Amino acid sequence: MLLAAADREGRGRLTIFLGMAPGVGKTYTMLETARRLKADDRDVAVGVVETHGRAETQALLEGLEVLPRRIIPYHGHDLQEFDLDAALKRKPQVLLLDELAHSNAPDCRHPKRWQDAEELLRAGIDVLSTLNVQHIESLNDVVARITGVRVQETVPDRVLDEADEVELVDLTPAELTDRLEDGKVYVANLAAQAREGFFRPGNLTALRELALRRTAERVNAQMVGYMRSRAIEGPWPASERLMVCIGPDGLASAIVLAGNRMAEQLKAPWVTIYVEPAYMSPGAISDIDTAAIEDALSLAERLQSRTERLIGLDLPGEILAYARRNNVTQILIGRSRRSRIRELFGRSLVQELIRKSEGIAIHVVTAPPASKKRKSLSYRFRKWVDVPTWPGILTSLAGLAGVVGLAYLVPSMRQHPNVSMLFLAIVLYSAIRHGRTASLFTAVVAFCIYNFFFATPLFSLQIANFHDVITLLVFLVVAATSGSLAGRVRDQASAAQDRMSALQLLYDFSRRLGAAKSANELLHAVVLKAHRLSGMPTMVLLPEQGSDDDDLLIRYAWPPDDILDTASTAAARWTYSHAEPAGTGTDTLPAAPWHFRPMRTGSGVVGVFGMRKTGTGTKIDLKSDLIATLDAMLDQSAVAIERITFAEDASSAATAAATERFRNVLLSSVSHDLRTPLTSILGSVTALRQAPTRYNDAARDELLATIQEETERLENFVTNLLDITRLESGVIEMRHDWIMLSEIINSSLQQVRSRSHPYKIIRRVIPEMLMIHSDYVLLQTVLVNLIDNAIKHAQQMTTIDVSALRQDLYIDISVTDDGDGVPPEHLPHLFDKFYRIRHTDHTTAGTGLGLSIAKGIIEAMNGSLTVESPIAGGRGTRFTIRLPFEEQPKLTDANKEPADAQGI
Known part of the structure; x- marks a missing residue:
């Protein structure tokens, strides 16, 4: 409570006017409250108020400052939406924001109006808003079943729970029907339809009860919070709360059933607790007692009761302390048959509760006559001694x-x-x-x-x-x-040691779950730890991707097992569908040899855990400490499985988004890079064919040169696409020959000659006759891409330097320009596919594949391609190819050629 109060420091206050249906007067009451606040010198502004044409509501707006709305075009219409930024800039003390469940237009910052309200609250602005009960998320299905109408706009329950004030605006169904007939809710033609549908008297009565109950729950939670924050011991009998206490005896299930009947009569929430003596180890009670406790707690959960397990030295003190902390007003407890001597000299839990309870009613359930059969002396001796x-x-x-x-x-x-x-x-x-x-x-x-x-x-x-x-x-x-x-x-x-061992096991298990990076690692940890804990064969079943919800697959089992019999398969599907244990040891399909338990999170069942009986008995041995530890492990495992699933889904979504982005970039680049040269070629060919005599020889040569250059450009583009495909598929083939570097550099420069004007290109090879053992075509492709990249991307450039130099065991080939250089933030991404530098005034041309292809080819040659920028004076860019150097084998006398034949 102190942390919650600290979180509210500096925040605005949220007041919600809650009603059972439209027309009960929520907006009217909100405006009346706003006028009272304004009369008290509070700075009040209206963000959104929907009057729906009601004159009396419109009249209350007079004298209040109404903030202008934001106009958003949407599908040919102009939508008037709340202007969040204008409200934050204006920053009144109190802001009216009608219809909290409203969905905003797509261009708004938040999709929902309640999210706008949360941002206003964080800014310190008090917010007054309205809400109908059918818009509360947890009641949406209930209202749909009552009225047959499902509303699409909902508000999370936490918004209502965290509101500072919830004011119920209530009308009787008869009064609301009269308002509807008078045209104060809808216009005449809509009012008749509403009266026959949503506004039927039975619907309104049910909605009114829902609104009253939800408001009562909210007020009740406020009262309990107030008591706890001020350490006030209960009970405060503002509403009834029932607590059912069970013990390890035959009365446990009967007490739970009696508690359910009593809670139904009181219309009150109830909780079932079992208090285990702190001096008794979890395995100290008999198997019969364990089964009675587990059956009673399972029955309570099925009857919608909250269940708690407590540990304490003083049983009456622990029960009463829990009751006072949770404002319990009535306690239901069983009283088993006791001998006269024990009643005279023994300590009775019921008597102690009656003696110590102050303001809490104690109800005692006694054993029915049929269950008063005396236990044998040997059983009683074994139980208590x-x-x-x-x-x-x-x-x-x-x-x-x-x-x-x-x-x-x-x-x-x-x-x-x-x-x-x-x-x-x-x-x-x-x-x-x-x-x-x-x-x-x-x-x-x-x-x-x-x-x-x-x-x-x-x-x-x-x-x-x-x-x-x-x-x-x-x-x-x-x-x-x-x-x-x-x-x-x-x-x-001994009991503390047992519990410490269980806690240590859960701690180690949670650490192992946190370290698991994949579903297989996680399931391996779950199954093996459960196998060591129970000593039984274990497995985890998860739903098959893309199949029906009840189609489960064995994802991991120990000892390895991938087959389930028909009964076990049915039990596993039941557990997954109904989130309840099934199989041996349960009341559902008990003939199955496997016992299945659900792996649940807040969003539902994510998988099923199974254990198989190993003995010749007819029932699996499930003790309370084993079940409690297993359930804790399964809860942690379910959350971890959900976390990994979400991570995999996010990764798949990111991969799909990246693939889609690359596809769009590729299509855009291909369409642009194909259209531009094709347009030039088509224009030149058309001019030559339609008016062959208009152009002189020089003009025709220029048009033909344009056709040739653009065709070469298209060829280079298609070659790049083929090269990147070959590189990614790993089918690129090398044809190693001895190549003179000066020759391959000259050939590369010749290919870009038409695009290099007006730049000066310097070629240097040291030594001049330097040879390299490589693939001529692929190395030429790399050099052409690097030189072409310098021509297209280096702004304000005058010189391009292409040089080759032997460095001991390597040959370095560099392409250097004296342009503006590459901004530092782009350097790590230059070799990424489809990456292009976007300048403030333009985006460089090309597909962004050239450098990626060059790097892939050089790495396939066991070399490296690096980039440096700037080079000197804050300018220039240098791409350096480093390839392994090999000595050219010397020719023997038998295979030497004449000197003049070698061209030396």
């Missing part, structure tokens, strides 16, 4: 015999205080090692031995004097009490 094991008994007897032997070997030890202290030490040791019952057994035996060997008369159980009686009785009480306390401490330590 943990029978010591033979090792514990033998250890205690050996310790007591050792004390007796020591006392008779050392006469000075026979004094009563010494012997009694040693006996007490044996009792405490037995309590710590073997439990409370073992310590009580040891105390009784020690009492008898003490009386027999050390109290007069010796070697007899008779007691000679009153002093010895007092000594023996005090010894027995002290031994039993200390042993019982030590045993309880041992049980508490």
